[in-house]
Amino acid sequence: MRAAVHTRFGPPDVVRVTERPVPVPRPDDVLIKVHATTVTSAECAMRRGEPAWGRVILGLRRPRRRLRTLGLEVAGVVESVGSGVSRFGPGDEVFGFTGFAVGAHAEYVRVPASGSLAPKPAALTFAESAAAVDGATTALFFLHHKLSVRAGQRVLVNGASGSIGTYAVQLAKHFGAEVVGVCGPANVELVRSLGADEVIDYTERDFTADRSRYDVVFDTVAKSSFRKARGSLRPGGKYVPTTGLSNNLWALWTAVRGGPKVVVGMSVDKSTTLPVVKELVEAGVLRVVVDRTYPLERIAEAYRYVDTGRKRGNVVIAVVDPVDPSRDALTPP
Ligand SMILES: NC(=O)c1ccc[n+]([C@@H]2O[C@H](COP(=O)([O-])OP(=O)(O)OC[C@H]3O[C@@H](n4cnc5c(N)ncnc54)[C@H](OP(=O)(O)O)[C@@H]3O)[C@@H](O)[C@H]2O)c1
Secondary structure, three states: OEEEEEOOOOOHHHEEEEEOOOOOOOOOEEEEEEEEEEEOHHHHHHHHOOOHHHHHHHOOOOOOHHHOOOOOEEEEEEEEEOOOOOOOOOOOEEEEEOHHHOOOOEOEEEEEOOOOEEEOOOOOOHHHHHOOOHHHHHHHHHHHHHOOOOOOOEEEEEOOOOHHHHHHHHHHHHOOOEEEEEEOHHHHHHHHHOOOOEEEEOOOOOHHHOOOOEEEEEEOOOOOOHHHHHHHEEEEEEEEEOOOOHHHHHHHHHHOOOOOEEOOOOOOOOOOHHHHHHHHHHOOOOOOOEEEEEEHHHHHHHHHHHHOOOOOOEEEEEOOOOOOOOOOOOOOO
16 A cells, blocks of 8 residues: 655655555554545654654654554545454544554554544534544543633634634634634634634734733634733633643643633544534534645655644645645645
8 A cells, every 4th residue: 555654753745655565454443544634733743753752752863664654544444343343444534643653644544432432423423523523632632621601701713714623713712611712813704704703913912911811812823822811811711722831830830829720631532522522513513624635645745734823724635635736725736
């Protein structure tokens, strides 16, 4: 099968599409024929071998053999199942998350049947379904499971035009909160169209200058910090970053002190959130933002684009689905 492989850490060009054996499903696995996957910021960091402490997991000098084909999000069709699997069968259309096993940047990937896998939303293409996995479930995990966001609260979403951010704006609104989105000038209209009550262009105004205004600052891109954002929180407010090692220390520190809290977490097991995302998408509550779509052969270009830090929503890799310029206005020729 064709697979995108990187044998050393570095810039996008370290990723090459080459032949690899098709994975053999273990008794609890589902083998998926990949129709679409994505390139996320997390994979860009893994490809670079960052952060430095992450090399303990990624590989000290070069990527560990089992982490050389990245790919976290997948939408496709079940090709075969292991002997112990009854939940899925060949021909089922699914979407899911590979987590620490990665491997979806390929024509086939195996995923545990009891893991982060669900029937694909009927209303979405494979490309859209792949883009509705990590960002949507992570936003749901934080806003609903960790924070119980509800009516009467004011939620600020920093990085509102990114993958987690585009879903966070829609979900916080769905839960009844007043939503303020923060993004750059090019994305103000997009974020407004997702339902934000107010959009702050960070080149014009610094939200951290607001005093006691927010119940939640959901910093999806960790471009701010607790130090800067704490003054903008109401009493009992929470600063919620998705990344950054030091935030774990802040979370411990603020847990034992009065005042605003730092809340951290990792959305890895998506077995309960994926079916909810499917329902919300099918009910028209969640819209999927696909910025660009690239064929697998041009995955290095996709990495180069995501490395800019300017992607809007999600960048899809079409493995089987042909790229359809009529659906994705920004798809490169
Ligand atoms: N904790 C977890 O469970 C978990 C799960 C998934 C991902 N993550 C992490 O979450 C992070 C975000 O992921 P993502 O995929 O949502 O990000 P992303 O889509 O790559 O974010 C891109 C967006 O960031 C915005 N941005 C850039 N600079 C900004 C700034 N100074 N202020 C506000 N927005 C800015 C850009 O908007 P403009 O172009 O408008 O500036 C762009 O739309 C990653 O570090 C990832 O590793 C954590």
